Amino acid sequence: MLRFFGVFIPSIGAVAVVLLSAYVFANRLVEKAPEPAAAYMSGPTAVQQEVAPKEVTESIGDADVAANEAAEPPSGIEEATTTSPVSERVAAGEKAFRKCRACHQVGEDAKNRAGPTLNGVVGRVAASVDGFNYSKAMKAAGMRGLIWNDEELAGYLAKPRVYLRGTKMSFAGLKSEDEIAATIAYLKTFSESPVGAGDGDASAAAPEVALDSSVLDIEGDPEYGEYLSSECTTCHQADGDDEGIPSIVRWAEDRFVTVMHAYKLGVREHPVMNMVAGRLGNEEIAALAAYFAALED
Amino acid sequence: MSLNRRSFLASSAGATATLAAPAVWGASHGRPRVVVIGGGAGGATAARYVAKDSDGAIDVALVEPTRTYYTCFFSNLYLGGFKEVSDIGHSYGTLASAHGVNVVHDWAVGVDRSAKTVTLAGGATLDYDKLILSPGIDFVDGSVPGWDVSAQNKMPHAYKAGSQTELLKAQLMGMKEGGLFIMVAPPNPYRCPPGPYERVSMVAHLLKNNNPTAKILIADPKEKFSKQALFEEGWEKHYGGMISRLGPDFGGGNISVDPEAMTVDIDGQVESADVVNVIPAMKAGRIAEVAGVTDGNWAPVNAVDMSSKADPDVHVLGDASQQGDMPKSGFSANSQAKVCANAVRGALTGSRVFPARFSNTCWSLIASNDGVKVGATYEATPEKIAKVDGFISQTGEDAALRKATYEESEGWYAGIAADIFG
Numbered sequence: 001m002l003r004f005f006g007v008f009i010p011s012i013g014a015v016a017v018v019l020l021s022a023y024v025f026a027n028r029l030v031e032k033a034p035e036p037a038a039a040y041m042s043g044p045t046a047v048q049q050e051v052a053p054k055e056v057t058e059s060i061g062d063a064d065v066a067a068n069e070a071a072e073p074p075s076g077i078e079e080a081t082t083t084s085p086v087s088e089r090v091a092a093g094e095k096a097f098r099k100c101r102a103c104h105q106v107g108e109d110a111k112n113r114a115g116p117t118l119n120g121v122v123g124r125v126a127a128s129v130d131g132f133n134y135s136k137a138m139k140a141a142g143m144r145g146l147i148w149n150d151e152e153l154a155g156y157l158a159k160p161r162v163y164l165r166g167t168k169m170s171f172a173g174l175k176s177e178d179e180i181a182a183t184i185a186y187l188k189t190f191s192e193s194p195v196g197a198g199d200g201d202a203s204a205a206a207p208e209v210a211l212d213s214s215v216l217d218i219e220g221d222p223e224y225g226e227y228l229s230s231e232c233t234t235c236h237q238a239d240g241d242d243e244g245i246p247s248i249v250r251w252a253e254d255r256f257v258t259v260m261h262a263y264k265l266g267v268r269e270h271p272v273m274n275m276v277a278g279r280l281g282n283e284e285i286a287a288l289a290a291y292f293a294a295l296e297d
Numbered sequence: 298m299s300l301n302r303r304s305f306l307a308s309s310a311g312a313t314a315t316l317a318a319p320a321v322w323g324a325s326h327g328r329p330r331v332v333v334i335g336g337g338a339g340g341a342t343a344a345r346y347v348a349k350d351s352d353g354a355i356d357v358a359l360v361e362p363t364r365t366y367y368t369c370f371f372s373n374l375y376l377g378g379f380k381e382v383s384d385i386g387h388s389y390g391t392l393a394s395a396h397g398v399n400v401v402h403d404w405a406v407g408v409d410r411s412a413k414t415v416t417l418a419g420g421a422t423l424d425y426d427k428l429i430l431s432p433g434i435d436f437v438d439g440s441v442p443g444w445d446v447s448a449q450n451k452m453p454h455a456y457k458a459g460s461q462t463e464l465l466k467a468q469l470m471g472m473k474e475g476g477l478f479i480m481v482a483p484p485n486p487y488r489c490p491p492g493p494y495e496r497v498s499m500v501a502h503l504l505k506n507n508n509p510t511a512k513i514l515i516a517d518p519k520e521k522f523s524k525q526a527l528f529e530e531g532w533e534k535h536y537g538g539m540i541s542r543l544g545p546d547f548g549g550g551n552i553s554v555d556p557e558a559m560t561v562d563i564d565g566q567v568e569s570a571d572v573v574n575v576i577p578a579m580k581a582g583r584i585a586e587v588a589g590v591t592d593g594n595w596a597p598v599n600a601v602d603m604s605s606k607a608d609p610d611v612h613v614l615g616d617a618s619q620q621g622d623m624p625k626s627g628f629s630a631n632s633q634a635k636v637c638a639n640a641v642r643g644a645l646t647g648s649r650v651f652p653a654r655f656s657n658t659c660w661s662l663i664a665s666n667d668g669v670k671v672g673a674t675y676e677a678t679p680e681k682i683a684k685v686d687g688f689i690s691q692t693g694e695d696a697a698l699r700k701a702t703y704e705e706s707e708g709w710y711a712g713i714a715a716d717i718f719g
Contacts, residue, residue: 227649
């Protein structure tokens with residue numbers, strides 16, 4: 001018995017020690033030696049050059065890198081090429097982002113620290129950066145299809161722990177709407193394209209199957225959905241707990257329908273899901289989407 | 298657990314019935330009554346779904362002798378050292394408190410189908426409008442000559458989880474260095490087709506770590522077995538040289554045992570063993586036979602609602618039923634229970650009845666982070682539950698996929714446990 005468990009106990013201890021040291025190290029690193037913003041900049045910062053007059057690029061400190069690259073500006077700030085308010089906003093956002101830098105990095109060499117890298121965050125699905133250990137709540141948000149668009153980011157940045165209960169981000173929130181808008185504008189400069197294409201696994205965000213509106217518009221029968229759901233709840237827990245199998249409760253109905261059709265058509269691959277979705281008709285998928293979307297805690 | 302209005306009403310309704318009628322079941326009220334015999338993956342799921350979905354409109358009694366139910370699924374992982382025995386134990390408290398199920402810890406010993414009553418070993422009688430039998434398996438007397446229930450401490454079956462599983466593990470842990478473990482595998486059909494072979498994998502994992510020169514011999518009456526290519530590949534990879542199997546062509550089907558001498562006679566050749574796991578041939582749990590709904594070893598059912606072919610007011614779920622193509626598994630029983638619950642509720646309260654649909658997936662663990670699975674969907678036809686579509690893990694899959702499959706099985710366990718016991 002001892003010989004057997006002896007294999008495991010030290011390794012669990014070792015993992016804990018490593019994790020703890022990594023955590024402490026990461027925090028000390030950012031507190032003591034915040035790298036200059038310039039070190040983070042390149043690639044996507046081409047946007048800076050397009051949209052930002054002199055003072056912005058100076059404040060970022062690497063105009064040459066930015067100037068040598070050309071890229072389409074992200075949609076939403078196109079007007080920046082002719083007006084200055086947006087560039088001012090980006091500059092203000094960079095300043096505001098100092099509050100975030102203790103935990104989050106952006107730019108070419110950005111790595112996951114206490115928080116995930118935020119390159120490409122605008123437009124990507126929540127919890128999609130590889131290698132970052134997200135909270136259960138954030139993972140669940142990603143699974144149900146939360147995409148970090150302006151509106152969602154604004155809500156989250158105002159009061160993270162209220163907006164997404166269970167998040168590991170121990171930050172009280174940005175105070176003013178201006179500060180929030182500025183931070184999002186700044187983060188957009190690290191997002192190569194506005195929607196769906198981040199460094200992380202953005203495939204989860206892309207519309208995987210183009211469904212006809214006649215399929216998306218089917219009004220699901222929740223009572224039928226409740227019956228059908230019993231096939232799902234053998235594995236997916238009805239209370240939203242996920243322990244090795246994702247939660248499927250309280251997803252947006254369109255997303256639920258799209259994902260199920262992606263499994264049905266084999267665009268998403270998973271043998272159990274391909275099999276289960278494969279014999280669900282459009283009405284049945286709509287019924288399930290309606291039922292799970294409305295499921296209470 | 299917090300009380301909400303619904304659970305409060307459910308428990309007070311139960312209390313009222315008990316006050317009005319001192320018998321276990323109050324016959325004076327007007328609500329329809331469902332009695333479920335057997336609190337495993339089939340019975341507990343059926344009780345929970347009928348009670349939950351009828352929201353108090355149906356009185357549900359669940360008869361189950363044990364206070365803590367140990368799932369057979371994942372009991373092999375306990376043998377392998379991946380789970381504690383407490384991880385596979387479940388109580389019935391939530392069924393009673395959250396869903397208002399009247400959980401009766403007693404043995405059902407008689408069924409009178411004309412009077413529609415169930416008699417309990419403790420002497421009480423329960424009236425029913427619909428009876429759901431989910432008694433699992435019992436063993437066929439004499440299927441392994443020399444072995445009977447009195448020998449199960451010498452040669453455990455460990456095929457009903459709990460004390461037998463703990464006994465087998467203790468014997469394996471105490472096995473002498475370089476000792477021999479023999480498994481007598483069962484003939485078809487039996488509970489959990491990959492079960493004996495997952496067990497061999499888990500025993501090998503245990504022995505590899507604490508008794509690496511020990512050997513494992515399987516005496517098997519079957520030509521082939523579930524996930525055979527996957528298991529044999531894994532055994533070669535992880536436990537090369539430790540495991541041997543004698544199929545029927547090598548006498549694996551001609552077995553007798555001597556529990557006192559700790560020997561196994563394989564087609565005339567007597568082997569001395571240190572630990573012997575006898576998994577006899579199986580049949581429906583005895584109460585199905587007592588109720589008169591069996592034909593041979595099993596209870597034939599109609600696929601559309603799992604009702605007995607002998608009696609439309611009796612339903613038989615899970616291992617005990619003879620339904621067609623589904624394997625005898627906890628997942629299957631759970632799936633059948635939901636179809637049955639929907640039909641029973643419809644018959645008793647007029648609620649909507651939806652078409653039957655069944656599914657099953659069986660995960661098996663071969664070694665640490667080396668999980669495989671097989672699954673299928675099924676539909677009801679007039680003749681039987683018929684397979685629609687299926688899949689199976691492939692040989693040669695990479696380690697990451699096998700690890701993901703194992704982690705998925707852990708998620709499934711948490712899911713199905715919540716689905717069965719609330």
